[in-house]
Amino acid sequence: MPDRREELLPAKTGVPTARCDGILLHSLYDPMREAEQYLGSLSLPSQPHTFLVLGSCLGYLEHRLSSLYPDAKVLSLQFSSFFKGKEVHSLPSSHCWYPDSDRSVEDFLYERLEGADLQELQILSWKPAFHAYPRTAQSVSEQVLQVLREMGRSLPTTYVFGRRWILNAIKNFLFHFPPYRLPTTPHPICIAASGPSLSRNLPYLRQFRDRYVLWALPSSLFALIEFGLYPDLLIMTDGGNYAPFLLYPYLRDRNRKKPPLPLAFPLTAAFLPPRASLQPVLFHQGTGIERQFLSSFPFPLPYVPPNGTVAGTALELALHTTTGPVVFLGLDLCVENSEEHVRPHPFEELLAGKTSRLHGAETPWLKRIWDQYPERITPKHRTSPALQTYAGWFRMHAHRWENRVFRVSPSPVDTGMEEKPPSFLGTFPPIASYSLQSERHHLSWEERKRIVIKVITKIQASLPTVDPHIARAFDISKVDDGNPLHPRIRVETTLARILKDLGGDL
Incomplete structure (x- = not known):
């Protein structure tokens, strides 16, 4: 004042x-x-x-x-x-x-x-x-x-995935090098999240497909490709084994004539075996294990702050990439009646596989909705503490992207974004082609192995200090060194095995 x-x-x-x-x-x-x-x-x-x-x-x-x-x-x-x-x-x-x-x-x-x-x-x-x-x-x-x-x-995520992040980073560096480069663009970017309202917006996405760059979150991929929409980029940040499951509907179908899938992920994300249908795009989130590899890339990897939700990560990356507007679709941050995600969704196949004549699918699904989303916000919408936290993050940062970030199909959960009707996509002019930049710089397999051996040796020698988040994830100071299940011993055994496989030694 x-x-x-x-x-x-x-x-x-x-x-x-x-x-x-x-x-x-x-x-x-x-x-x-x-x-x-x-x-x-x-x-x-x-x-x-x-x-x-x-x-x-x-x-x-x-x-x-x-x-x-x-x-x-x-x-x-x-x-x-x-x-x-x-x-x-x-x-x-x-x-x-x-x-x-x-x-x-x-x-x-x-x-x-x-x-x-x-x-x-x-x-x-x-x-x-x-x-x-x-x-x-x-x-x-x-x-x-x-x-x-x-x-x-995010703290439990750090504790659970600390060890896995190290292994993911090593494998992603070895097998996804060199990555493609994400070009800057003046074009609008539409980010497809997996809320139930995305189903109502798919016709508009297809009608105006030549007017924007389409990014997708993993949970929305199945619905997009079933509707004939192929994203220009998919963003994945999860480090767990379940994360690639959301991509399998795309990757497993080898008979369909479809373009390659550009996939943006940090080094710590879940590892996917390299294949011709994947075009890796790497960014980093500032973890200690990622910093060990940054100097080995031929260009600076974009830094995207860690976020509790992949939607926040996608937004930060989009703002780093485009000078134009960013439009979210399906960012509901709540469930609608019995619909938790846009349909079809890969998890529905898992649920269908557990049904029988005596045990249907609807009862356990509705029970999950009531248990996981306890807060009723309208007669047909429910939300959870986690989704409210994510919505709070968007509201708190709304001043940063005022008049630049929008959301289609309003949700009862406030994100601080300006709401737009689906016809808003039609106000964009047609865009030129959009493609990733391939990188000619290349490190041989032997050169990458030497870099990894050097990094692993450094981690093995200074595990408690190389990254405070990861080191504390192993509870190094709280377990008896004589216990063969000591987390540090378990980690060092894993690192020793990797070193041996790469031809290095301790």
Whole structure:
């Protein structure tokens, strides 16, 4: 607020205190003692790992925390840039965020918080600042909550897939090199998600197919190709074995005359054996194992921040690729009646295979809908905490792509995107051809093997530090070294076996 009156004044003990619009932000007598008493009133663990301080103003909380817990990580989010350079604490500037920062709260937290920090994160709020800066405090608090939801949901993924990410990265580098290059384009990009409303939009996608570049998420691929629509790019980020199952309806049909499938994925995504029908396009998400290979590529791989949902990853990649509009279709983030996905969907075949005369398909399917999507938002729509978290991410970032990112077929779940009718696709002019750029630079199999051997040897030698997320995923410090099932031993055995297969040695 431009008319806000903020001022510094001396406390009786000689240290500074502050006031905003008549609201005293620290004690007029002894701000240091006030901060100490506040911390003493809290039930803090004896050895806390990470503190996140909201609205500390002159930083007396951070100053005291650094004295009490010198080994703890302390991060500060201020509600006013007035206090920049005036704080009494000595935190590095990289651990402090201010409203005039060129980074968002989310970017700051993702940069500074690691997955393991969430387990022992202590959030401290300085109440006078919440009274003096209510709007900023509410905005910052909502963003903090959203990030913690996202990171909390991705943390189990890190723990489960940490070991698999290493193996996926090695195999993808060995067998999908060199990748194709994703060209920049001025053309509109339509991203087909797998919500039930996509079925209603398929005729419009086909009618105006010459007016946009079609990207697809894995769950929508089956429905698209059944309708005669072949995507210009498919985006896959999942690292589990189930992820390629969504691609099998396309890959297994060798008799159909169809174009190759351009597939964009990070090195850590699930490995698919190379074949002529696949055109790999690689990007990276900043994990430690990916960084080991980046210098070996003939061109910089685009960086796409990790996201809880592949739809968010696809949007970030699209904004990196096109200067034109981006349009989502099927991004419902809810179920509609008994429909969880667009149809047909590969999972329906799995369910059909378990049915019999006495055990039908509808009852277990409806039970799953009620169990997995407990929140009823309309008489025919239900959603889940996970989908609400994803919707919150889109809402929180909506200001970044205002007037550029749209959603067709409105859903009752708010994403902050401007809604458009399906006929909106017809407003785009016809586009020229769109194709990937093939890369002539090539590393021989032996050269790739040597690079992988070097990376594996480095990981084997420094497993706990090569990537904090992956290292902690193995719980290295929590298991007895004498146990043959020790996660680190299991990982090192896997790495040793790969080294042996590649002709290297430990």
